[in-house]
Amino acid sequence: MKRQNIRTLVLIICTFTYLLVGAAVFDALESKMEITQKKVLDDRKRELMDKYNLSKVNFDELERVVLQLKPHKAGVQWRFAGSFYFAITVITTIGYGHAAPSTDGGKVFCMFYALLGIPLTLVMFQSLGERINTFVKYLLHRLKKCLGLRNTEVSMANMVCIGLISCMSTLCVGAAAFSRYEDWSFFHAYYYCFITLTTIGFGDYVALQKDNALQTNPQYVAFSFMYILTGLTVIGAFLNLVVLRFMTMNAEDERRDAEQRTLLSRNRQTGGTGTNHCMSDPPSSSTAGHGGGSGKGLCNVYAEVLHFQSMCSCLWYKSQEKMHYSIPMIISHDLSNSDTCMEHSETSDALHSNGCVCSASSVYTGLLSPAHYQRLSKRRSSI
Amino acid sequence: MKMKKQNVRTLSLILCMFSYLLVGAAVFDALESETESARKRMLEQKRSDMKRKYRFTEHDYREIERVVLQAEPHRAGRQWKFAGSFYFAITVITTIGYGHAAPGTDAGKVFCMFYAGLGIPLTLVMFQSLGERMNTFVRYLLSRVKKCLGLHRTEISMENMVLVGFLSCLGTLCVGAAAFSHFEGWTFFHAYYYCFITLTTIGFGDFVALQKKEDLQEKTPYVVFSFMYILVGLTVIGAFLNLVVLRFLTMNSEDEKRDAQERASLKRGRNLTALSLGQENHCHSNLFLPIEEGTSCTNLILSPAEERGLYSPLPLPLNASQSRPQLSSLCSCVCYHLGLCHCSAPSPNKCPECNINSVYCNSVSYKIQGCSSNRNDTVVSSPGSTLSPGLSLRDLPRFRRKSL
Numbered sequence: 048m049k050r051q052n053i054r055t056l057v058l059i060i061c062t063f064t065y066l067l068v069g070a071a072v073f074d075a076l077e078s079k080m081e082i083t084q085k086k087v088l089d090d091r092k093r094e095l096m097d098k099y100n101l102s103k104v105n106f107d108e109l110e111r112v113v114l115q116l117k118p119h120k121a122g123v124q125w126r127f128a129g130s131f132y133f134a135i136t137v138i139t140t141i142g143y144g145h146a147a148p149s150t151d152g153g154k155v156f157c158m159f160y161a162l163l164g165i166p167l168t169l170v171m172f173q174s175l176g177e178r179i180n181t182f183v184k185y186l187l188h189r190l191k192k193c194l195g196l197r198n199t200e201v202s203m204a205n206m207v208c209i210g211l212i213s214c215m216s217t218l219c220v221g222a223a224a225f226s227r228y229e230d231w232s233f234f235h236a237y238y239y240c241f242i243t244l245t246t247i248g249f250g251d252y253v254a255l256q257k258d259n260a261l262q263t264n265p266q267y268v269a270f271s272f273m274y275i276l277t278g279l280t281v282i283g284a285f286l287n288l289v290v291l292r293f294m295t296m297n298a299e300d301e302r303r304d305a306e307q308r309t310l311l312s313r314n315r316q317t318g319g320t321g322t323n324h325c326m327s328d329p330p331s332s333s334t335a336g337h338g339g340g341s342g343k344g345l346c347n348v349y350a351e352v353l354h355f356q357s358m359c360s361c362l363w364y365k366s367q368e369k370m371h372y373s374i375p376m377i378i379s380h381d382l383s384n385s386d387t388c389m390e391h392s393e394t395s396d397a398l399h400s401n402g403c404v405c406s407a408s409s410v411y412t413g414l415l416s417p418a419h420y421q422r423l424s425k426r427r428s429s430i
Numbered sequence: 431m432k433m434k435k436q437n438v439r440t441l442s443l444i445l446c447m448f449s450y451l452l453v454g455a456a457v458f459d460a461l462e463s464e465t466e467s468a469r470k471r472m473l474e475q476k477r478s479d480m481k482r483k484y485r486f487t488e489h490d491y492r493e494i495e496r497v498v499l500q501a502e503p504h505r506a507g508r509q510w511k512f513a514g515s516f517y518f519a520i521t522v523i524t525t526i527g528y529g530h531a532a533p534g535t536d537a538g539k540v541f542c543m544f545y546a547g548l549g550i551p552l553t554l555v556m557f558q559s560l561g562e563r564m565n566t567f568v569r570y571l572l573s574r575v576k577k578c579l580g581l582h583r584t585e586i587s588m589e590n591m592v593l594v595g596f597l598s599c600l601g602t603l604c605v606g607a608a609a610f611s612h613f614e615g616w617t618f619f620h621a622y623y624y625c626f627i628t629l630t631t632i633g634f635g636d637f638v639a640l641q642k643k644e645d646l647q648e649k650t651p652y653v654v655f656s657f658m659y660i661l662v663g664l665t666v667i668g669a670f671l672n673l674v675v676l677r678f679l680t681m682n683s684e685d686e687k688r689d690a691q692e693r694a695s696l697k698r699g700r701n702l703t704a705l706s707l708g709q710e711n712h713c714h715s716n717l718f719l720p721i722e723e724g725t726s727c728t729n730l731i732l733s734p735a736e737e738r739g740l741y742s743p744l745p746l747p748l749n750a751s752q753s754r755p756q757l758s759s760l761c762s763c764v765c766y767h768l769g770l771c772h773c774s775a776p777s778p779n780k781c782p783e784c785n786i787n788s789v790y791c792n793s794v795s796y797k798i799q800g801c802s803s804n805r806n807d808t809v810v811s812s813p814g815s816t817l818s819p820g821l822s823l824r825d826l827p828r829f830r831r832k833s834l
Contacts, residue, residue, distance in 0.1 A: 051559075051562070051563060051566075052563065054559060055556075055560050055562075055563045058552070058555060058556040058559050058560070059556060059560065061552060061556070062523075062552060062553055062556045065523065065548075065549055066519050066520060066521075066523070066777070067516070067517060069515070069516075069519035069522070069523070069545050070462040070512055070515040070516035070518075071512070071515070072515075072521045072541055072545075073510060073515035073518055073519060073533070073538065073541070073542075074510055074511060074512050074514075074515040074534055075591065076533070076537050076538040076541060077509075077515070077533055077534060077535060077538050078508075078510040078511060078515075078680045080534050080535050080538075081504075081508065081534070084500070084504075084534065085498060085504045086499070087499055088500055088501045088504065089501075091493075091497050092497050092501065095490065095494055095497065096494065098490070099484045099485070099486065099490075101484065102679075105484075108480075109480055109494065110498045111500070112473060112476050112477055112480065113477075113494070113495050113498040113499065114498060114499070114502060115473055116467075116470075116474070116477065117474045117499060119466075119469075119470045119473065119474075123463075123466065123467075124462075124466060125456055125459055125462035125463040125465075125466045126459060126463060127456070127459050128495045129458070129459075130454070130455040130458035130459040130463075131451060131454075131455035133458055134450075134451050134454035134458060135451060135453075135456045136632070137454070137632060138447075138451070138454070139449065140525065140629075140630060140631045140632045140633075141527075141632075142526075142527065142632035142633045142634050142635075143635075144528070144529055144633070144634035144635035144636055147634040147635075147636035148458070148461070148462055149462065149465055149466070149469070150461055150462060150465050151619065153458065153461045153462050153465075154619075154620075156457055156458070156461060156509060157458075157623075157627075157629075158626050160454050160457075161626070161627075161630050162630075164450055164454065165448060165630055166671070166674070166675045166678075167443070167447060167450060168447060169671075169675060169679065170443060170675065170678045170679060171440075171443040171444060171447045173448070173678075173679040173680075173682070174436075174439060174440045174443050174681070174682050175440050175444065175771065177436070177440075177682040177683055177686070178436060178437065178440050178682065180592060181436075182687060190737055234536065235539075236542065238539045238542075240544075241504070241543050242527065242543075242546075243523060243545070245469045245546050245547075245550055246525045246527075246631070247521070247522060247526075247527035247546060248525075248527045248633070249528070249529035249635075250527075250528075250529035250532075250634075250635055251529055251532035280772060286554075287679075287683075289551070290551045290554060290555065291679060291680065291683075293555045293557075293558075293675060294554065294672075294679075295676065295680065296559070296675075297558075297559050297562040297563065298562055298672075301562070308442075317473075319700070323724050332738070339627075342559070346455045356679065366600060371678075373813070403440040409684075421520070421609045423663040
């Protein structure tokens with residue numbers, strides 16, 4: 048089966064297993080507390096109902112009023128500051144739900160707003176995240192130079208480490224700030240920051256909902272907005288560093304398969320005779336067989352060259368990865384070429400030491416059969 | 431100083447986003463503010479009526495409020511039995527995050543954070559992977575359909591794919607809207623809004639499926655349908671994003687890569703000129719190979735026109751001057767290894783570690799010889815040789831060919 052299909056199936060199975068495991072653990076952690084809490088609340092509710100002689104209908108009505116008043120309790124939600132906050136939760140897909148459009152017009156606009164805003168925001172965060180990664184790589188490289196280290200290249204491990212540390216510190220800074228302003232415990236504020244910056248956004252903890260902060264405390268409001276956007280950038284940079292390459296793996300494999308198919312079909316078209324013709328007739332015959340010979344030869348050359356190109360790019364990127372700061376996107380291409388390359392590494396130790404492992408192995412396995420190789424060696428002697 | 435393309439792009443995106451937020455905020459304000467204040471007034475009126483009617487004390491009313499708010503998730507039934515936990519786990523790793531149920535215990539919160547930390551990237555990669563497979567399959571189906579319909583051109587253009595993708599998204603939303611409006615008793619519009627907010631992973635929580643009394647525990651087929659709908663719907667949206675948006679997420683990296691290549695090839699080009707003058711065993715010529723037009727600037731191979739330009743004093747097209755240093759550097763990569771192999775022996779058979787390399791270089795160059803129609807006898811690249819820019823193949827000493 049194709050590699051991409053296997054990969055996809057494995058991922059699906061992994062995700063379902065992950066969901067099952069998660070469900071079981073959450074069940075174990077929360078069920079008991081849920082039952083006890085429900086009991087306590089039911090008892091309290093019954094007490095209050097008895098005290099004030101409320102019927103069930105009355106209480107339901109009261110309940111409805113209280114629940115509907117909930118967003119209003121937190122202050123005005125749809126004035127400009129609140130709307131801006133809401134717009135942020137829409138296009139970043141955080142979606143607390145602390146305020147949600149109640150008018151149908153608001154709902155419609157919300158949908159169109161999200162439709163355009165979400166891709167825009169995704170691209171923006173990835174773009175900015177990549178810039179940040181590049182800048183950090185540069186800084187780290189300079190730092191290594193200053194420290195007089197022998198090896199001044201910035202490895203992937205360095206970058207991942209820095210990424211993790213920045214994410215952790217962003218969360219801690221936010222936790223400290225929000226625990227102070229919102230009167231939450233540090234842990235609950237940290238939990239809030241985490242749920243926000245991963246864009247899950249439950250809405251059980253929401254900033255700017257105390258004492259009408261949205262309207263009365265502009266500095267805190269500005270800080271919250273900037274924190275959310277900056278924090279999302281830091282997380283986005285980390286995702287750009289670590290996860291983005293895996294999202295394009297299938298497409299890269301598909302592209303390479305298509306290339307190989309083209310090469311094979313072209314090779315088959317030209318056939319063995321074509322290559323023989325190509326090789327046996329040195330330039331002297333070229334004028335006569337120009338059209339056909341060069342045509343077939345062109346295809347053959349293109350096939351060889353394409354593979355050469357891909358092989359060379361393997362070499363190129365391998366050396367470049369050491370020279371310049373690693374280029375993440377080519378990974379699947381890189382890896383698959385080096386798969387074929389690795390087969391040959393035992394025989395080409397001299398080459399291996401240079402860091403350019405691929406010799407002709409990819410071309411060899413891809414295009415030249417052993418029979419072909421025999422023809423080649425014969426050819427060589429003829430010239 | 432001219433700013434790099436990536437920086438310009440990033441800055442414009444930031445500006446775009448901020449303007450988008452400002453515009454959105456203004457519009458939401460206009461749409462919702464009045465309704466909000468009207469509703470608030472009405473609800474507060476109702477509240478004071480009730481307080482007067484039942485003669486609640488302030489303290490007791492606050493107590494009632496607290497009880498009601500805390501009991502809210504319980505209204506929908508058991509949220510943390512297996513089905514409910516599974517639902518919750520879905521909302522975590524897909525980042526929908528309704529909030530209809532949120533971990534109450536501290537341990538639950540901690541586990542939730544670790545669970546999300548690993549689950550979200552896994553889910554992202556899974557949806558993109560599956561989405562790409564779907565796109566490929568749809569492309570295949572479409573080309574078969576086009577063939578069956580006997581159309582002139584059976585290639586699938588990007589527009590076709592985008593159209594099909596868009597229609598599938600709309601179809602998914604409508605199917606969900608119909609189903610949920612039937613099962614949850616919502617209007618079609620509210621159900622559509624729910625599906626949209628869910629499948630874009632915003633997940634407000636104002637509308638949440640499976641929250642009617644005990645649905646999670648009793649109506650198992652409906653529960654299974656909801657879960658499958660969310661996951662399949664996210665796949666369809668993910669496929670569309672994979673088709674349309676993913677390429678933009680890698681634009682900066684691609685540009686950065688290309689810049690790095692250019693910088694390095696320029697450096698190598700300079701090094702090559704320095705080195706080529708001295709050393710015999712190293713290969714120096716470019717591999718000039720006729721192929722079709724190259725379009726990307728990483729295309730190594732010159733087209734015949736460009737090649738001819740290298741031998742004649744014709745002005746070179748821009749591609750050639752760009753690709754030439756790359757070509758030389760790339761091929762020199764291979765050929766330097768020939769040299770480093772210390773393979774001065776005439777026959778590759780006598781040089782085991784260089785064997786494959788020489789064979790390879792030979793095979794490529796032989797193909798060049800056979801196929802290069804616009805060359806005469808003398809202009810034959812010696813196997814695997816690279817020229818520094820400036821030297822023509824004619825200048826290569828003949829003896830090279832014999833040595834191999």
